[in-house]
Amino acid sequence: MFRSNLPAFEAGASVIRTYEAVLIPGLLQIPAYTAAIFRGGQVLDSAVVDRHVEARSARQKILDREDPPSLVALIDEAALLKVIGGQAVMRAQLGHLVEMAARSNITIQVVPNAVGAHSALTAGPFVILDFPGDPSLVYMATATDSLWREQPEEYQRYSLILTHVSTSALSPDESTKYMIAMMDRQTR
Template sequence: MTGSPAWARKQLADALKEARERCGLSIKDAAKALAVDSSKISRIENNDWKLPSLRYVDDALTVYQVTDPKRREQLLIWAEEGRQKGWWEEYRDVLDPTLLGYEAEASAIRTYEALLVPGLLQTPAYAEAVFRGGQAVDDGLIARRIEARLARKRTLERDTPPSFYAVIDEAALRKHVGGPEVMREQIQHLVTMADRPNIIIQIMPDAVGAHAGMSGPFTVLEYSTSSGAPAVVHLETAAGDFYVEERDAVERYGRRHGHLCGSALDATVSARYLWDLVGQLK
């Protein structure tokens, strides 16, 4: 088991599409051969499914002429794993399960935040203040979101956690989200997290001026070479969560994060900056 049904479904969807295209079948022809509607194949290849059918996958591999036993076995394993439920499924009412599934399998996570502390590094009090955000939100819903946010931190606490590289704009730390005490606790938490060997936190100072992150926050999720999974970019907007998968675009975001790391204070100076900020909030 990979531990991430969402990740397994994504790999399976991509593999089935690749197999169909390699054998030269159009969606219409594949649908006819499999005795299903064309829209079903389109949904599957767009990863718009919840529980993959083992029988369908097996039939599709035959129609798509996937004869390598090891390859067939791998795709059927993904189909079986994709039928399971990850721990995050219970939070799909308040968080995007696709993101949680991607995070659960990532070997490296590179993120940039302009106005907020990254979600994986937020304290409960800070998260609550963010969720309220001056809006009239039901207390029960806020509690549910906080619970989900804390559960999401399992990503950084698993046995083999991903490398986590966060560039946080100084503006995010100067904003008194929840008030001085909440911010003090939050920044102290950043200092603690930065001590972990798999986590690097860099601060982007205002003095830098224009930089590579001016167009907004983003997160690049990368996977081990052995997994065969391509990197994905996550963009969180008011209209919902979006994922960039086109290789050239993902590489551009990767380079952008590299430029941000080069412009920001290095990890050691950033740690001193955070400690100084804690002192100012006493």
């Protein structure tokens, strides 16, 4: 029930906070990166891949609306180092992240590999959706299912995890500089 409602929940959220360990968060992916992810499994035909890309692009439109939600993305350095779709796609993806980080409603922080173990490693990738006047939700996707957590104590635990990871991450400005340096390396 909830899985198909993710775009609606994102559209209704005032704040979206996410942690990703090995991929760029879906709301920040360029179409070529998204397509490369879905093609990487080599089990989907091109029409299905195209539908996934279109659906992800449609979800991203919430960031372009007049009153967009705040997006806080904590991205593990490993996600930036994994070359998805080739160097040209990764360079474009990193450029897109830099552009998005310049928006007033978007905060991107890179969690360096040098941090080592941190609280989100065992939590895996997740999204916290905060709504004005409604309880928050925690969303986690797996290969076969989506998991939603609605209990206040679950929300508090995931929120605390994000807070801890954020303090270990590069600042937003340092993260942008790091992503620009990575773009330069993609041309070599």
